[in-house]
Amino acid sequence: MGTNNGKKANPGGNRENTEDQLKEYQAKxxxxxxxxxxxxxxxxxxxxxxxxxxxxxxxxxxxxxxxxxxxxxxxxxxxxxxxxxxxxxxxxxxxxxxxxxxxxxxxxxxxxxxxxxxxxxxxxxxxxxxxxxxxxxxxxxxRTELVTRMTSECFRAIADYTYDWEVWVGPAGRVLWTNPAAERLTGYSIKEITAMSDYPIPLVYTEDRNRMDRAFRSALKGGTGNDVQFRIERKNGRIIWVAISWQPIYDEKGNSLGHRESIRDITDRIKAEQALEKAEHEMEKEIQTLKAILDKHGLKE
CATH class of the missing domain: 3.30.450.20 (PAS domain)
Incomplete structure (x- = not known):
């Protein structure tokens, strides 16, 4: 029989190798x-x-x-x-x-x-x-997730249940987000409004469009506005009066995120002002008529 090419087995060496490997494993x-x-x-x-x-x-x-x-x-x-x-x-x-x-x-x-x-x-x-x-x-x-979720939920709760119509318009002029009050005021769904490529022109009453187009362009450039009155033509054709305020939005680095609009229905207020103005006008007419009668009869007030 051969003798493994003359080499002798070394059981002790194998054991030493195993121990070394074990020590290396334990160290790692x-x-x-x-x-x-x-x-x-x-x-x-x-x-x-x-x-x-x-x-x-x-x-x-x-x-x-x-x-x-x-x-x-x-x-x-x-x-x-x-x-x-x-x-x-x-x-x-x-x-x-x-x-x-x-x-x-x-x-x-x-x-x-x-x-x-x-x-x-x-x-x-x-x-x-x-x-x-x-x-x-x-x-x-x-904790970060909870704060983020709570912040988001608080924002959603405040925004969705705010009576005024709230809009976030991006730097390019497209509506990024709006709350449910949009449909109550305009008759258009949120989906329809966010899909408008020429927002807000389709919603603005014809006679007010030029003025509001200038205001909208000012908002896109970072301008602000407060309580600007104009008329909206609802989806059903009814005309309502609203007042809009807007301000720019920036991220923490100062980059523009667009602007926020807050719009409220002031139709009842305008009607009350018009009714008061009409009443004052009618009263003035009556006073002038009464003066004319007194003058005619040579009477003084």
Whole structure:
């Protein structure tokens, strides 16, 4: 038989290579464990998954949870984080420990008397049967989302339920947004108004178009206006009086976002003013007639 080309097997060398590879793996794992931005917690099961105790806890987890690693190593997760069962993570630990199948616990709120925040967890089992949770504190992100949503909802609630007709006109002169009051005043739907390429001319009463076209061009150039009166011809042909105010809109860098218009129906006010003017005119006529009669008969007032 041959002797493997004269080379002798070296079992000790293979063992040394394996140990070196293991040390290299452990060093890489520790570097990752210590420097990853996510929190990493390693648990060991007790009583076949009835409890889980901390085996390791990385620096990011210490920062997230405001606790030192030494305070929790060897302790039950339920003791250190009493809200873990209500949070749903404890049941995930049990399932992953039993099945070996990794699980994702979507973003949820964790809270106890010491800490609270939004957490997103990924849980898996090591060959040693230790359970690992890699998680992120997404509280800042969720707060931003909530503020954005609340701001948007507040804006929508205010804008949609404002009695006046509100319009956001872009720099190019097209309507970018308008509230439901538009249909109440004009008879045109929001969709019809935003589709108008020559807004606002189709809505303006013929005799007022030239004047309002000049005002609109001034608004597009960044001008302002307040309580400018004109007439709108509704979709059904009825004429109403309105007053419009407008002002430019800019982003945080000073770039133009167009302008905002606020339009209110003043038809009743105009009718009341016209009625008063007519009444005053009629009264003046009666006074002049009375004076004429007194003069005719040689009487003085």
């Amino acid at each position: 794992f520790k570097a990752l464990f210590d420097n990853v931005s996510s929190g990493v917690a390693i648990y060991e099961a007790r009583n076949d998954g009835e409890d889980f105790v901390f085996v390791d806890f990385n620096p990011s987890a210490e920062e997230i949870e405001h606790i030192n690693k030494e305070e929790l190593i060897g302790k039950s997760v339920a003791e250190v984080f009493p809200g873990v069962k209500e949070f749903g993570l404890f049941d995930v630990f049990r399932r992953v420990y039993k099945t070996g199948t990794p699980e994702h616990l979507p973003i949820s709120v964790y809270k106890d008397e010491r800490v609270a925040g939004w957490r997103e967890n990924y849980v898996f089992r090591l060959p040693s049967k230790q359970v690992v949770a890699i998680y992120d504190d997404v509280s800042a992100q969720k």
